[in-house]
Amino acid sequence: MTWFIILGMALVTAIPRVIPAYIVDLVQFPEWVNKWLQAIPYAALGALIFPGILSVTPDRPYVALAAGGVAILLSWLRVHVILVVFSAILTVLFFTI
Amino acid sequence: MDYEEKEEKKMQIRDGFVAGSPIVIGYLPIAIAYGVLAKQAGLSLGEITGMSLLVFAGAAQFMGAGMIGLGVSAMEIIIATFVLNFRHFVMSLSFINQIKHYSLKVKFPLALGLTDETFSVSSIYRKQVNQSYGYYFYGTIFLTSYLSWVFGSFLGGILGEIIPEALSQSMGVALYAMFIALLVPSVRKQKRIIWISATAMVSNFLLSPEIGQGWGIVVGTLVGGLIGVFVLEEENA
Structure with a gap:
């Protein structure tokens, strides 16, 4: 039964992921749709960051916000993404230990 | 093979590793946590790893494993997974449009391996699309992410909580920090x-x-x- 559930989960996850690989060639999008699709990464990042980041430290959302603030500041200063990631981890660790 | 071509491929693979490494750092602790939770929910090691191999979607796997443990019906779990993962349809549409001129042979595996994280990294690194062997770049990001996810779940399933809780909670911020680090430079520009x-x-x-x-x-x-x-x-x- 568990395998049946896993296979079902796999199918309903995979199908929406691969359909675009087949349809993008078939349709010619108007310019505004192309622009919409180009903006999707920035929108998706926004929707993924907030409010999700608050769930990192559910009992103390300000800790997650502080780590987010550190990440914003460092990436604005063009610090490499790996260092941004480690600094954010250390920020949470600092408040947790 | 031409020496120069070989060098170009190597360079794309190396760049893919660098671009994908924050995903690996973020995935490992989460995958281990998933393995631990799934084991507590009563899944076997094969099922835990199999779900990661076949589904490859973090939040949905946490939810699915939890629901299996609670004895929720298969239909409900599958529908909930569909709803939770439908966002990948939108992301895939955007990413596939970005790599439009690639052959289906390349587009298909990349679409299949699309997650919030592989999508975010690949869609911010756009210039590789038009470079020769750029698909090696994207392929490396997707493959390293996938392997670290599967490997992490397996580890969590056999070893249990190997990361101290304070550290694993702190590492939970990794992927959000990566999302921020991908977004901010674009905003700055x-x-x-x-x-x-x-x-x-x-x-x-x-x-x-x-x-x-x-x-x-x-x-x-x-x-x-x-x-x-x-x-x-x-x-x-």
Whole structure:
């Protein structure tokens, strides 16, 4: 039964992921749709960051916000993404230990 | 094979490793946590690893394993997974449009391996699309992410909680920090992008308590993207 559930989960996850690989060639999008699709990464990042980041430290959302603030500041200063990631981890660790 | 071609491929693979490494750092602790939770929910090691191999979707796997443990019906679990992962349809549409000229042989595996994280990294690193062997770059990002996810779940399933809780909670911020580090440079370059992201954030924040996390991200992404139609500058990629 568990395998049946896993296979079902796999199918309903995979199908929406691969359909675009087949349809993008078939349709010619108007310019505004192309622009919409180009903006999707920035929108998706926004929707993924907030409010999700608050769930990192559910009992103390300000800790997650502080780590987010550190990440914003460092990436604005063009610090490499790996260092941004480690600094954010250390920020949470600092408040947790 | 031509020496120069070989060097170009190597370079793309190396760049792919570097670009994908934050995903690996973020995935490992989460995958281990998933393995631990799934084991507590009563899944076997084969099922734990198999779910990672076949589904490859973090939040949905946490939810699925939890629901299996609670004895929820298969239909409900599968429908909930569909709803939660439907956002990948929107992301895939955007990413596939970015790599439009690639052959289906390349597009298919990349689409299949699309997650929030592989999508975010690949869609911010756009210039590789038009470089020779750019698909080695994207392929490396997707493959390293996939392998670290599968490997981490397996580890969590056999070893249990190998990361101390304080550290694993702290590492939970890794992927959010990566998302921020991907977004901020784009905003810095083109300030108006903030309107796209902020709209998506606010929409998701207001809507997800009403319509659930899955649809919240879908609607937030679509609405935010729509703002892009008006504010985004013409791109000649």
